[in-house]
Amino acid sequence: MSSELQDTLPPQTQACTPTLPGFTCGLDATLRLIAGKWKPLILYFLAQGGPTRYGELRRAIRDVSDKVLIQQLKELEADELVKRTDYKEVPPRVDYSLTPLGHSLAQALVPLCTWGTENMAEVARVYAERDSWKRGPA
Amino acid sequence: MSSELQDTLPPQTQACTPTLPGFTCGLDATLRLIAGKWKPLILYFLAQGGPTRYGELRRAIRDVSDKVLIQQLKELEADELVKRTDYKEVPPRVDYSLTPLGHSLAQALVPLCTWGTENMAEVARVYAERDSWKRGPA
DNA sequence: TTGGGTACTTACCAAAAGGTGCATACTTGT
DNA sequence: ACAAGTATGCACCTTTTGGTAAGTACCCAA
Numbered sequence: 001m002s003s004e005l006q007d008t009l010p011p012q013t014q015a016c017t018p019t020l021p022g023f024t025c026g027l028d029a030t031l032r033l034i035a036g037k038w039k040p041l042i043l044y045f046l047a048q049g050g051p052t053r054y055g056e057l058r059r060a061i062r063d064v065s066d067k068v069l070i071q072q073l074k075e076l077e078a079d080e081l082v083k084r085t086d087y088k089e090v091p092p093r094v095d096y097s098l099t100p101l102g103h104s105l106a107q108a109l110v111p112l113c114t115w116g117t118e119n120m121a122e123v124a125r126v127y128a129e130r131d132s133w134k135r136g137p138a
Numbered sequence: 139m140s141s142e143l144q145d146t147l148p149p150q151t152q153a154c155t156p157t158l159p160g161f162t163c164g165l166d167a168t169l170r171l172i173a174g175k176w177k178p179l180i181l182y183f184l185a186q187g188g189p190t191r192y193g194e195l196r197r198a199i200r201d202v203s204d205k206v207l208i209q210q211l212k213e214l215e216a217d218e219l220v221k222r223t224d225y226k227e228v229p230p231r232v233d234y235s236l237t238p239l240g241h242s243l244a245q246a247l248v249p250l251c252t253w254g255t256e257n258m259a260e261v262a263r264v265y266a267e268r269d270s271w272k273r274g275p276a
Numbered sequence: 277t278t279g280g281g282t283a284c285t286t287a288c289c290a291a292a293a294g295g296t297g298c299a300t301a302c303t304t305g306t
Numbered sequence: 307a308c309a310a311g312t313a314t315g316c317a318c319c320t321t322t323t324g325g326t327a328a329g330t331a332c333c334c335a336a
Contacts, residue, residue, distance in 0.1 A: 024200060026254030027182055027247065029261045036263065044165050053290070054313055062162060062300050065295050070314060079264050092313040101260060108253040111246040116164030122239060123167045126217050143281040192283055194327070203325055208284060229333050277336090285330080294321070299315080306309085 033079055034103070036072045038064050040109055041079065042132060043098065047106035051085070052095040146271035169241070171217050171235050174210045178247055181219065181236065189223070189235040219243060 023029040034040050039062055046052060049090060052060075058069055076082040081102030085092040098106060116123065161167040172178050179199055184190060190198075196207055211234060214220040219240030225231040236244060254261065 027251035029258050030250045030254035031178055040169055068294055078268055105253055108249040110247050112168045113165035115243055115246040116168035120167050130216060206324055
């Protein structure tokens with residue numbers, strides 16, 4: 001990594017420069033917001049699709065349960081990354097979209113997605129190996 | 139609505155292509171590798187400092203316990219993101235460094251760190267609000 | 277000899293995270 | 307009439323995660 005690390009670098013005794021409140025560094029702050037099994041996926045999905053209805057999201061993010069999806073959406077909303085719009089219609093209709101803050105975070109997520117795509121074969125291989133010794137040799 | 143958003147969306151946010159094994163997309167693949175409370179921090183720290191001895195890492199990443207740090211290092215090693223070097227000296231001496239794969243992942247983490255740094259005030263504010271209603275007003 | 281440092285390992289636990297299934301109140305399609 | 311879809315809420319429970327405290331084997335300095 002080149003030396004234009006926005007945080008620190010000097011004689012470092014810590015992972016990053018501690019700055020505000022309780023965060024050890026910017027990465028730490030970010031990680032707390034996106035901690036949650038599906039949050040990054042939700043953000044990323046919303047970044048791609050714009051306002052999305054609950055049911056659509058639910059179907060898009062495979063294997064998530066209602067309880068957890070709702071829960072994480074609420075947290076994202078409380079964290080001001082996502083905006084919930086309730087149309088107060090009679091069969092319920094609600095949609096979710098990114099706030100500007102959420103949108104910028106989603107952008108920061110893009111490199112991770114790109115990395116995963118580019119290295120998917122590698123990652124899959126590693127996983128295959130792990131799974132095989134876990135279940136015992138052939 | 140089509141759920142095959144991946145190929146119909148704006149090229150700049152579009153980096154997610156569902157293809158291989160059990161991953162829904164690149165982001166999903168990446169997230170599985172860095173899932174773990176301290177993993178991103180470990181990767182980021184190693185990216186900054188080069189080969190680092192265990193004890194140094196331990197002291198750099200505040201509040202991590204031996205058990206967990208070791209455990210996550212092992213997983214990172216199994217995932218071929220980190221390389222462990224044991225000098226087999228008499229008072230134990232070991233150090234950890236990034237593999238090329240790990241290094242590229244660490245690069246992808248940089249925007250998250252940057253985002254966190256740039257929006258730290260915002261994030262801190264949001265957290266303060268949450269904490270206050272959680273514990274009741276002063 | 278006692279104490280500290282090195283890099284771990286293990287047993288035991290508490291808390292957090294996530295999942296399941298049922299319920300709601302109302303509408304539309306069959 | 308009845309099933310299905312809509313967006314949740316709630317009680318309950320299992321899995322996962324992380325943490326604590328202790329131990330190991332060895333060396334060096336006081």
